[in-house]
Amino acid sequence: MQRPYKILVVDDEPDLEPLVLQRMRRNIRSGQYEFVFAQNGVEALKRLNQDEGIDMVLSDINMPQMDGLTLLEQIPEVDPNIRSVIVSAYGDMKNIRTAMNRGAFDFVTKPLDFEDLRVTIERTLQHLTEWREALAVRDKLVALQNELDVASKMQQSILPTRFPGGDDYQLFANMEPARNVGGDFFDVVRLENSRIGLAIADVSDKGVPAALFMMSSRTLLKGAAIGSPEPGDVLREVNELLNEDNEAAMFVTVLYAVFNPANGELVYSNGGHNPPVIVHADGSFTVLPLTGGIALGMLPDIEYGQKTITLSPGDTAILYTDGVTEAMNADDEEFGLERLCRIFADAPPKDAKEANSTIFKAVHDFAGYTPQSDDITCLTLRRSED
Amino acid sequence: MASVATMETTTEETGAMGVTFERGDGVLIAKTEGRVDGANAREFQTDLEDAIDESDRVVVLDLEHLTYISSAGLRVILLTVKMLRKQEAMFSVCSLPDTIREVFEISGFDKIIPIHASQSEAIAALKA
Structure with a gap:
């Protein structure tokens, strides 16, 4: 009473x-x-x-x-x-x-x-x-906001801001966080023989627990990437580790690829993530087929397949999260994979960084004033012309 | 569905998401409609947890009127999968619109949850 x-x-x-x-x-x-x-x-x-x-x-x-x-x-x-x-x-x-x-x-x-x-x-x-x-x-709102701020800082802190590149290729990535939602991250790992490991990922939840899950996903991924040259093995290993003590059933979708600048070879494994798009030098495109994996952290003992493609000179690989394809406009339409693929139909990318900002601009123009409901993340890799 | 008597119906109309439950003939059917995203995923989780009984052995999630599901929503479905596995219950989803089916395929959910074309197919398969 x-x-x-x-x-x-x-x-x-x-x-x-x-x-x-x-x-x-x-x-x-x-x-x-x-x-x-x-x-x-x-x-x-x-x-x-x-x-x-x-x-x-x-x-x-x-x-x-x-x-x-x-x-x-x-x-x-x-x-x-x-x-x-x-x-x-x-x-x-x-x-x-x-x-x-x-x-x-x-x-x-x-x-x-x-x-x-x-x-x-x-x-x-x-x-x-x-x-x-x-x-x-x-007070409750302030506490909640503080928690979200912590999560958002953790998310920003793990993103690389400098990218390798050179005469053979350029690389650029960016993440625009949605208000109060944080789940996307990307990473770039330098591997043996000048090869580059590329990862883009989306964690299934928000807030501090999701941010911690993101931190451990990213750390495990980096460790596994350095330990193994095969993307399928990397995802399998990370999946096993994430499945230990995952009562909260959080999961992370990951696209992990290894790029060899010497010959343009790109080996990728898809753990439940949106399929990457290759935009060719003539503006045509290819959506990379799935590799039979599932999001990481869901179930143990999963095998992750991998596929190999070759980026021709002038090809641009676009790795992205669902924040890009599921961006909504005022008419409740999604931006969609089709639009993403056709951005460069008339003006193929000349530069990775420029291509990256062109994609963000296309998404913004499409969404207009409709509030962003998910993180938007995009990583572009362009193999230079000979 | 004529043989399935409606025993319990609850509808949450807060936000743009709703779950309706029908229990009968040993099957719990959860019809989810609208949009499940980060903003209402917790509500979706509570709705399912509250409705699913420990004694339930067959649960079908009917997604015919689901317009959008984010990864936070998929996580709730995964939690449900894990919970139902613990109580050795059968679980499947049915009547997925194309866009939702695509999300299930990309994320790999189609590999851990049986997908059926309709409620009757789902029930027939789970009771077989």
């Missing part, structure tokens, strides 16, 4: 205490209100400092030692959430205005009309209750 609201009555008139107790006896007996008393502002402050449970102050204005208007200024320093009601002489607008400007919630006039006082107390306490509920909700 709700404890009684505690009301501090401040007045130098000693007759007020028995009067209040008598007139408010029903509310006291029912456990609704509890009254405590002080004779002046100094005593009231002492009481407020000692007693943490005071919800409301009902104070006279003219009192010895410290008057009610001075007390009003002091109350917020003790607790800004205490509500005050001032008792003034009838028609004393000057003091009433001062009291209101100093934060009084309401006022009543002398001689006290107890029916009016009861309504005023009720209204004040109702306001206080709603205020406290609003504060609690705000």
Whole structure:
């Protein structure tokens, strides 16, 4: 049950205490209100400092030692959430205005009309209750926002910002996080014999647990990539490790590929991820077939296949997440794989970074003002012309 | 479906997602409609967890009116798969629109969950 609201009555008139107790006896007996008393502002402050449970102050204005208007200024320093009601002489607008400007919630006039006082107390306490509920909700939102900020920082911190490249090829990747959602990441790993490991991934959930899952996915992937030259083996190993202690059933879709700049060979394995697109030098395109894998972390003992293609000079490989293809416009249409494939139909990419920003621009132009509901991530690899 | 009596029906209409349950003849059918994304995946999870009973042995998720499912939504389906495996219940999905089927195929969900063309096919297969 709700404890009684505690009301501090401040007045130098000693007759007020028995009067209040008598007139408010029903509310006291029912456990609704509890009254405590002080004779002046100094005593009231002492009481407020000692007693943490005071919800409301009902104070006279003219009192010895410290008057009610001075007390009003002091109350917020003790607790800004205490509500005050001032008792003034009838028609004393000057003091009433001062009291209101100093934060009084309401006022009543002398001689006290107890029916009016009861309504005023009720209204004040109702306001206080709603205020406290609003504060609690705000605190929860702040906590949630902090958690999401942590998750978002973790996500940003693992993304590479510098990319290898040279005469043979260029590489670029970017991630635009959706508000309050974070699940995408990409990685670039330098392997033996100048080969490059490329990964793009999407974790199934959001918030801190998902961000931690993302961190471990990325670390495991990097370790496995360095340990094995075969993309299928890499995904199989990461999948086994992610399946240990994965009660939350989080999973991550991963496209992992190894690129050999010397001959343009691209070996890839798809763990439940969107299939990459190759845009050829003439603007035509190829969607890379799946390799028979499933998202990582779902089930143990899964074999991951791999396929090998060769990027011809001038070919651009586009690795992306579903934030690209599932971006929505105002008519609830998805951007879709088809649109992605046709972006470069008339103007094939000349540069990986430029191609990357062209894709983001196409998605933005399509979505217009429709809010972004998922991270948008894209990694482009372009093999240079001979 | 004539033999399946409607014993329990709950519909959540908060957000753009809804799940309706029908239990009868030893089968629990969960019809999911609308859009399941990061914003309502938890609600989807609670709906399924609350409705699925420990004694359920056959559960079918009818996705005919599902318009979109994000990875957060797929995770809820995976949680359901894992929960039902623990209680040794059969689970399948049916009536997938093309776009949803594509999501299932790309993510590999089609390899861990049987997909059927219709409710009656799903029930026949699970009870066989």
